[in-house]
Amino acid sequence: MKITNKPILLVEDDQVDTMTVKRALKEIHVTNPLVHFENGEEAVHYLRTPERDKPCIILLDLNMPIMNGIEFLQVVKHDDQLRRIPVVVLTTSEEQQDKVNSFNLGVAGYMAKPVDYRQFVEVMRSIDAYWTISEMP
Amino acid sequence: MFKNLTIKSRLIFILSFLVAFLLGIQMFALFGMSSAIDGLKTVYQDRVIPLKQVGRIESLLLHNRVVFTATLLTPSPEVIEKNTAIIEKNIDEITRAWVAYTMTYLTPEENRLAANFADYHRAFIIEGMNPAVDALRANEIEEAHRILIEKIRPLYQPVDDSIRKLIALQLSETRQEYNQEQDRYWTIRNIFIASIIVVLVLVALFSFIILSAIFRPLEGVVKIARGVAAGNFSQDFEIRSSDEIGQLMRALKDMRDSLVETIGQVRASEAHTLALLSNMIDGVASIDEKGVIQTFNPAAKRIFGYAESEIIGQNVSVLFPAHEQGQGQSQHLDYFKSYPTVKKLKGLGIPSEVMGVRKDGTVFPMDLAVVEMHDGDQTMFVSIMRDISERKLAEEQKTRLMDELESANDELRSFAYVVSHDLKAPLRAIGALADWLSTDYAAKFDEEGREHMRLLVNRVHRMGNLIDGILEYSRVGRVKEDLVGVDVGQVVHEVIDLIAPPANVTISVENPLPTVVAEPTRIQQIFQNLLSNAIKYMDKPRGEIRIGCAAEGEQWKFSVSDNGPGIEPRHFDKIFQLFQTLAPRDRIESTGVGLALVKKIVEMYGGRIWLESIPGVGSIFYFTLPRTTVIANTTIGKET
Numbered sequence: 001m002k003i004t005n006k007p008i009l010l011v012e013d014d015q016v017d018t019m020t021v022k023r024a025l026k027e028i029h030v031t032n033p034l035v036h037f038e039n040g041e042e043a044v045h046y047l048r049t050p051e052r053d054k055p056c057i058i059l060l061d062l063n064m065p066i067m068n069g070i071e072f073l074q075v076v077k078h079d080d081q082l083r084r085i086p087v088v089v090l091t092t093s094e095e096q097q098d099k100v101n102s103f104n105l106g107v108a109g110y111m112a113k114p115v116d117y118r119q120f121v122e123v124m125r126s127i128d129a130y131w132t133i134s135e136m137p
Numbered sequence: 138m139f140k141n142l143t144i145k146s147r148l149i150f151i152l153s154f155l156v157a158f159l160l161g162i163q164m165f166a167l168f169g170m171s172s173a174i175d176g177l178k179t180v181y182q183d184r185v186i187p188l189k190q191v192g193r194i195e196s197l198l199l200h201n202r203v204v205f206t207a208t209l210l211t212p213s214p215e216v217i218e219k220n221t222a223i224i225e226k227n228i229d230e231i232t233r234a235w236v237a238y239t240m241t242y243l244t245p246e247e248n249r250l251a252a253n254f255a256d257y258h259r260a261f262i263i264e265g266m267n268p269a270v271d272a273l274r275a276n277e278i279e280e281a282h283r284i285l286i287e288k289i290r291p292l293y294q295p296v297d298d299s300i301r302k303l304i305a306l307q308l309s310e311t312r313q314e315y316n317q318e319q320d321r322y323w324t325i326r327n328i329f330i331a332s333i334i335v336v337l338v339l340v341a342l343f344s345f346i347i348l349s350a351i352f353r354p355l356e357g358v359v360k361i362a363r364g365v366a367a368g369n370f371s372q373d374f375e376i377r378s379s380d381e382i383g384q385l386m387r388a389l390k391d392m393r394d395s396l397v398e399t400i401g402q403v404r405a406s407e408a409h410t411l412a413l414l415s416n417m418i419d420g421v422a423s424i425d426e427k428g429v430i431q432t433f434n435p436a437a438k439r440i441f442g443y444a445e446s447e448i449i450g451q452n453v454s455v456l457f458p459a460h461e462q463g464q465g466q467s468q469h470l471d472y473f474k475s476y477p478t479v480k481k482l483k484g485l486g487i488p489s490e491v492m493g494v495r496k497d498g499t500v501f502p503m504d505l506a507v508v509e510m511h512d513g514d515q516t517m518f519v520s521i522m523r524d525i526s527e528r529k530l531a532e533e534q535k536t537r538l539m540d541e542l543e544s545a546n547d548e549l550r551s552f553a554y555v556v557s558h559d560l561k562a563p564l565r566a567i568g569a570l571a572d573w574l575s576t577d578y579a580a581k582f583d584e585e586g587r588e589h590m591r592l593l594v595n596r597v598h599r600m601g602n603l604i605d606g607i608l609e610y611s612r613v614g615r616v617k618e619d620l621v622g623v624d625v626g627q628v629v630h631e632v633i634d635l636i637a638p639p640a641n642v643t644i645s646v647e648n649p650l651p652t653v654v655a656e657p658t659r660i661q662q663i664f665q666n667l668l669s670n671a672i673k674y675m676d677k678p679r680g681e682i683r684i685g686c687a688a689e690g691e692q693w694k695f696s697v698s699d700n701g702p703g704i705e706p707r708h709f710d711k712i713f714q715l716f717q718t719l720a721p722r723d724r725i726e727s728t729g730v731g732l733a734l735v736k737k738i739v740e741m742y743g744g745r746i747w748l749e750s751i752p753g754v755g756s757i758f759y760f761t762l763p764r765t766t767v768i769a770n771t772t773i774g775k776e777t
Contacts (some may be wrong), residue, residue: 016566023573092561094608096616115565116594116599117572 001055002132007033009055011043011072012090013064020117021059021090024124032056039064040072047082054084057131060107062091062098070098073105084137088127143380151343158339162332169325178317184311190238191307195300197227197234201266202293208273209281217273224270228262234365239414247306254299261296265289267328361389370397420522426515428453440503440524442496453520458494493522501526553611561604568597599726603716606730609662610715612772613737618656625660625695626650629684632664642680650686651693653762658705659738664697666731667758673725691764694745698757704750713746735760 001008002065008025020037025034035055037043044067046052061096062069069089076082085091086108091098093114109127114120201224208220235255243251265288272280364372370393376386414421420437422430432446441448441456448455488506495501504523509516575582576589582590626649633644653660664684671682677700685696704712704719711717713736716729739746739760750756 014566016569017562020565020569084536092565094605096618113565115561115568115597117569120569 001030001032001128002134002136003056004031005053006056007035007053009043009046009058009085010034010036011038011040011058011069012036012061013038013063014061017061017090017113020120021124024117024121025128026054027121028125028128030128036103037122039068040075042066043072044075048079051055054082057108057127058085058087059090059127060087062102063091067122070101070105073102073107075103086131086136090123119134138454144382147350147380147693148347149359151346155336155339155343158336162329162336165332166325166329169321169328173318173322173325176314176321180311180318182313184314186305187238187241187243188311190234190241191300191304194231194234194238195297195304198233198296198300201227202289203267205269205285205289209278209285212273212276212278214276214279215544217276221270222272224266228266231258243427244310247303247310250299250303250306254296254303257292257296257299261289261292265292327513350380350384351382357380358385358389361386365389365393365396370400381581407758418523420524422453422456422520422522424453424518424520426517426530431517437522440495440522445497455520456493458492458500488521488523490525493524502529549611550615553608553615562676564597564600564604568594568601571597579692599728602726602728603730606728606734610730610737611735613659613662613734618655618658620654621657622652623660624650624652625686628660629664632661632668634666636669637667638680638682641678642672642675642682644668644682644684647683648687650684650695651688651764653693653764655742655762659741663738663760666735669699670731671697671701671756673727674698674701674720676702688764692761693764694759694761696757696759698755700755703752703754703756704748705752706750709748709750712748 008030010018010021012021022034025032035046037046043058047054060069060072067075068093073087076087078083083106086127087100087106088109088111089102089107090111090113092113099110109130111123114123139213143318156602204220204227206221208216235258236293239251265284269281269284269289272278272284308390309320374392376390414434417434417436420440421432421434422437423432424430430448430453433443433445438445438448470707485584488504492500492507493503493505502525504521504525504769506521508519508521510519511517570594571590575587575594586712629646629650638644668682672680680700682697682699687694687696687699708719714729717732717733718725718727718729720727736746739762744761746758746760748758
């Protein structure tokens with residue numbers, strides 16, 4: 001990541017998936033702190049707490065309890081303080097409707113979680129590479 | 138022959154005959170009259186005038202004799218002078234009268250007598266009178282006496298006799314001719330009277346003929362017409378003539394025949410209707426204006442459970458439940474009341490669902506249609522009723538089944554989603570954990586353990602692919618994309634790029650591919666699966682794959698042929714079934730979804746898929762897509 005001191009926000013309910021992300025980030029030597037919430041509501045609460053650092057990127061699962069990914073996006077992308085934070089959807093869903101809804105809400109990327117861990121590491125590597133190069137406001 | 142003439146020509150014939158006959162009589166009468174007048178004229182000229190002339194001659198002769206005798210008695214010169222002048226004048230007159238008489242028509246008998254008289258008279262004048270007059274003028278009285286005694290007296294008698302005879306003859310002839318004329322006149326009169334009688338007889342005869350030719354048949358026609366009007370259709374028609382009456386009879390017969398035919402048809406139709414009514418499944422009842430049931434067909438009896446005698450004469454309201462009569466039935470009663478209000482109700486002519494009540498009191502649903510009929514001033518209603526309780530039951534069952542089906546379908550849909558997320562997530566976790574185990578504890582695993590971990594990860598992949606396949610398969614028809622014009626050539630090109638065939642396989646497109654209206658993804662899936670199969674199973678060092686297309690009726694027939702291993706005909710059906718593969722999965726990794734997916738897509742668009750194959754030589758996969766929509770949507774295709 002370009003800015004190394006800012007946290008990466010992971011919104012993910014699955015424990016193994018969370019472990020996978022953590023392990024993959026570690027494997028590709030991303031040093032940013034990882035903030036993890038199990039649903040959208042908790043994440044929104046975190047984002048709206050002023051004293052907390054705003055994350056440099058949000059990795060978002062869609063299928064979650066309480067507040068799912070799409071609902072989370074609807075909140076975040078309508079919030080002037082939060083809408084510029086890039087959101088990359090990391091999901092199992094390959095439903096066209098989910099993709100359409102996500103991009104309608106201005107996501108920066110949409111990644112289907114591969115079953116194979118090695119491939120997942122490569123996905124994470126690509127995300128890191130991209131957001132290392134990309135300028136941010 | 139006369140019978141075959143029309144009455145008109147008969148009348149004309151008779152009238153002309155009468156006119157001709159009367160004209161003939163007139164001519165005859167005129168001719169008779171004129172000839173009678175001519176006869177009278179002849180009588181007058183030929184008889185009366187000569188009679189007068191001879192009479193005059195006789196009287197002049199007598200006068201001369203008297204004057205001569207008187208002169209001899211007193212022979213004074215004055216008397217002689219005067220009387221001789223009279224005598225000469227009389228002689229002149231006699232001569233003139235005689236000449237005039239001889240000029241008239243004389244019969245031979247008259248001629249003979251006239252010649253006789255003329256001889257005597259000539260002698261009488263020349264030998265008697267002329268010398269005597271001369272002697273008197275010469276005052277020779279004795280000489281005159283002598284002439285009188287010697288010449289005049291002897292001649293006097295024959296002259297007188299001959300003229301008398303002539304007069305007598307003339308008289309008798311006149312009478313005879315007059316009588317003749319009188320007879321002729323009588324004859325003419327009699328003929329005249331006779332012809333008038335003949336005319337009268339003829340008129341009477343013709344009247345009789347006309348009567349028998351026209352009025353008698355006419356009366357017959359009237360009688361027959363009355364009989365037909367009274368309903369007697371079996372009368373015998375005898376057409377005797379071809380005149381107007383005959384034509385009238387024929388027309389009447391034709392009318393009767395067509396009437397009989399029409400009535401026959403009406404009766405047949407009535408019988409047909411009755412049979413129809415008696416045998417139809419729907420209940421039919423006719424109801425008068427007041428709502429009283431007039432007829433009730435067997436089906437209606439069966440539906441409602443009434444006998445015909447029980448229901449006829451009842452009010453129609455007994456057929457409807459009491460609560461319906463509150464609102465619904467008031468409508469039904471309205472059906473049978475006033476047409477204008479009825480017109481607004483849905484029930485008139487259009488079936489509506491109402492509740493009916495049977496004799497035993499059970500309420501059941503039925504379709505009711507009411508048709509209004511007018512018969513003169515009367516208004517009738519025909520109500521057609523169908524017991525729909527069974528149908529209702531079936532409908533309810535159907536609805537329930539449909540609901541079940543719908544929910545089953547919904548479950549199936551959500552199942553796909555469940556598979557997508559809830560099945561894949563743990564699988565992924567297994568994969569990840571297995572990977573970490575084999576990485577983190579690599580040193581602690583022996584060779585067999587490592588192999589097991591590899592197989593574990595491999596099966597996780599396979600299961601992931603299977604789940605993806607199911608998802609893809611379930612998406613076809615469930616997830617709708619917009620139908621657009623898809624350039625198949627373009628799609629094929631993209632697919633070839635995507636699957637990047639190995640160097641030993643060549644893919645060629647044999648002819649230009651058309652544009653079809655479809656979801657682009659589906660067309661892509663078809664070619665992707667067919668082409669990747671052809672590549673995946675290729676067993677020849679140089680693989681050749683050819684793509685072709687031909688118009689076939691309403692369809693495009695696409696073909697994808699390869700020179701691969703081929704497929705045995707017994708597997709032709711199996712390969713299109715889900716999860717069916719012909720090669721062990723460990724050798725060639727396959728989910729068995731591809732061809733099933735292609736089949737589903739092709740059939741969704743109304744096409745079909747099949748193959749021809751020779752084992753060891755190669756296979757040709759054919760599939761069709763409809764053409765019609767392409768033509769109809771080409772503009773849409775261009776716009777998108």
